[in-house]
Amino acid sequence: MSKASKIAFLNPLSKENPVIVQVLGICSALAVTTKLEPAFVMTLSVVAVLALSNVIISLIRKTIPTSIRIIVQLVVVAALVVMVDQVLKAYNYEVSKQLSVFIGLIITNCILMGRLEAFALNNGPWLSFLDGVGNGLGYGMILVIVAFFRELLGSGTLFGYQVVPDSWYEMGYMNNGMMILPPMALITVACIIWVHRSRNKELQEK
Amino acid sequence: MKSLKRKIDALKPHFEKGGKLEKLHSVYDGFYTFLFTPNETSSSGVHIHDANDSKRTMITVVIALIPCLLFGIYNIGYQHAMATGADMAFLQMIWYGLLKALPQIVVAYAVGLGIEFIAAQIRGHEIQEGFLVSGILIPMICPIDTPLWMIAVAVAFAVIFAKEVFGGTGYNFLNIALVTRAFLFFAYPSKMSGDGVFVSLGDAATVDAYSGATPLGQIASSTDGGVQLLNVAGEPLTFWDTFIGLIPGSWGETSTLFILVGAAILLLTGIASWRIMTSAVVGGLVMSAVAHYFATPLYPATLIDPVQQLCLGGFAFAVVFMATDPVTACRTNVGKYIYGFMIGVMAIVIRCYNTGYPEGAMLAVLLMNCFAPLIDYCVVEVNIRRRLARTKANV
Numbered sequence: 001m002s003k004a005s006k007i008a009f010l011n012p013l014s015k016e017n018p019v020i021v022q023v024l025g026i027c028s029a030l031a032v033t034t035k036l037e038p039a040f041v042m043t044l045s046v047v048a049v050l051a052l053s054n055v056i057i058s059l060i061r062k063t064i065p066t067s068i069r070i071i072v073q074l075v076v077v078a079a080l081v082v083m084v085d086q087v088l089k090a091y092n093y094e095v096s097k098q099l100s101v102f103i104g105l106i107i108t109n110c111i112l113m114g115r116l117e118a119f120a121l122n123n124g125p126w127l128s129f130l131d132g133v134g135n136g137l138g139y140g141m142i143l144v145i146v147a148f149f150r151e152l153l154g155s156g157t158l159f160g161y162q163v164v165p166d167s168w169y170e171m172g173y174m175n176n177g178m179m180i181l182p183p184m185a186l187i188t189v190a191c192i193i194w195v196h197r198s199r200n201k202e203l204q205e206k
Numbered sequence: 207m208k209s210l211k212r213k214i215d216a217l218k219p220h221f222e223k224g225g226k227l228e229k230l231h232s233v234y235d236g237f238y239t240f241l242f243t244p245n246e247t248s249s250s251g252v253h254i255h256d257a258n259d260s261k262r263t264m265i266t267v268v269i270a271l272i273p274c275l276l277f278g279i280y281n282i283g284y285q286h287a288m289a290t291g292a293d294m295a296f297l298q299m300i301w302y303g304l305l306k307a308l309p310q311i312v313v314a315y316a317v318g319l320g321i322e323f324i325a326a327q328i329r330g331h332e333i334q335e336g337f338l339v340s341g342i343l344i345p346m347i348c349p350i351d352t353p354l355w356m357i358a359v360a361v362a363f364a365v366i367f368a369k370e371v372f373g374g375t376g377y378n379f380l381n382i383a384l385v386t387r388a389f390l391f392f393a394y395p396s397k398m399s400g401d402g403v404f405v406s407l408g409d410a411a412t413v414d415a416y417s418g419a420t421p422l423g424q425i426a427s428s429t430d431g432g433v434q435l436l437n438v439a440g441e442p443l444t445f446w447d448t449f450i451g452l453i454p455g456s457w458g459e460t461s462t463l464f465i466l467v468g469a470a471i472l473l474l475t476g477i478a479s480w481r482i483m484t485s486a487v488v489g490g491l492v493m494s495a496v497a498h499y500f501a502t503p504l505y506p507a508t509l510i511d512p513v514q515q516l517c518l519g520g521f522a523f524a525v526v527f528m529a530t531d532p533v534t535a536c537r538t539n540v541g542k543y544i545y546g547f548m549i550g551v552m553a554i555v556i557r558c559y560n561t562g563y564p565e566g567a568m569l570a571v572l573l574m575n576c577f578a579p580l581i582d583y584c585v586v587e588v589n590i591r592r593r594l595a596r597t598k599a600n601v
Contacts, residue, residue, distance in 0.1 A: 174356070174394050176393045177392060177394060181392060
């Protein structure tokens with residue numbers, strides 16, 4: 001793998017993470033992270049849409065007139081999102097119900113437009129593909145971490161399986177209802193940012 | 207005292223620069239200044255010291271809380287005796303209450319101070335005394351049967367996320383004790399509200415007519431439009447019962463009488479702002495009068511008369527001890543009037559018109575905490591504009 005493709009793929013995972021460094025895509029990070037399963041499916045959907053739309057836009061980047069590029073991008077993304085939505089409905093109806101409107105809202109996810117504008121319009125399809133997968137994974141990584149803590153502390157389960165033993169509940173342990181509420185998603189993201197910034201000192205704002 | 211001082215002085219070299227325990231010097235300083243007035247003076251410049259430093263301010267608030275604390279401890283035993291029909295003497299009730307209350311206080315202090323000490327060490331700061339008051343307030347605004355580990359978790363959350371991340375004592379924009387309470391309320395609702403948490407039963411059986419609902423809980427769940435309040439043994443409550451505080455509730459905040467004693471101490475010593483207190487009471491009275499004027503069985507809490515409103519729930523306690531927290535309240539005098547008034551109004555609005563929450567004082571104070579800086583900003587800007595206009599007119 002060349003150096004450029006390494007950067008395109010690895011940078012979004014940490015140094016240029018879309019959620020915790022660029023602070024994009026926060027609304028879906030709040031909405032779909034009460035349970036691990038929807039967060040996981042959301043991650044896959046975003047990776048798929050982001051990688052494919054990046055490739056498509058990159059392929060036609062020289063033919064798109066600049067003045068209407070946003071519309072073209074939206075059409076491509078919207079078509080891909082509808083496809084993902086249909087696939088989910090067909091093969092995983094339960095999760096698609098849980099994710100409800102948020103799959104559709106991938107269209108408005110700032111990460112997508114950001115990557116198309118900033119990367120796919122200026123780079124070849126292979127690099128764009130890596131960039132899409134990298135950013136999707138960077139986003140999904142945070143989603144899964146947040147969902148892990150919210151599901152574990154809020155419901156005592158992981159992927160729907162109970163992991164907190166019954167004996168704890170008998171001793172008086174209770175699930176933390178606040179973890180299910182949106183504020184704790186923000187605070188969990190804040191904790192991740194806290195840890196991340198203290199490990200990467202160059203990212204700290206002066 | 208002298209021998210204690212000699213012993214502590216003997217430890218000092220260990221904590222000074224180059225000593226074995228140099229890293230823990232802020233812990234040493236914290237304890238030393240807690241016990242004795244340091245005799246070191248400033249080495250440069252002219253300084254004016256007021257004897258009323260933040261340690262003395264905090265201690266005064268704690269002293270003002272003691273009447274409520276003692277009454278709360280007695281009331282725990284009193285409610286227990288009444289709910290179970292047990293024949294208990296006065297001292298037995300106090301002993302029962304003490305055994306229930308003390309662990310909560312110890313846990314709140316241990317966790318909160320522990321985190322403050324660690325944070326001070328990491329930052330290399332002096333240890334601040336900010337938690338002295340919060341630590342005693344937190345147990346007092348919790349139901350008596352709150353599990354200790356929940357208090358520990360909530361205190362840790364509040365101290366870390368509402369205080370230390372903003373820079374420690376004096377930089378928090380939300381009242382720490384109320385953040386703790388709000389965390390408990392939203393995280394563990396079944397242990398924080400309802401009929402089963404406000405009276406400590408132990409393992410004893412209850413009397414037949416027993417109901418553990420607080421007066422505000424009874425009102426919120428009343429469907430027939432009646433507001434005859436009952437005590438835990440099913441007998442009618444008078445206004446004086448609610449004023450003196452022989453009612454179930456978060457254990458430190460039931461007694462309006464002893465809260466008034468605390469308020470008197472705070473006002474006489476000038477620690478708390480009379481502007482905030484009076485305007486909050488006025489706000490509460492005005493709003494409950496308005497609500498009472500438009501009383502409807504749809505919102506049962508509007509049926510209570512205004513003066514009684516102020517004696518129920520956590521209103522009085524929140525106004526006297528929470529709203530006046532100088533760190534989170536408005537700084538400007540005009541701002542204090544607005545801030546206090548809005549706390550009074552919001553507390554009653556939430557209590558009357560949001561049937562999901564029987565009590566609104568906690569949320570009202572937290573909400574106005576968020577608005578306090580904005581209120582101050584507006585007051586200052588208006589003042590600047592007024593004075594600019596005056597200068598222009600004079601030129």
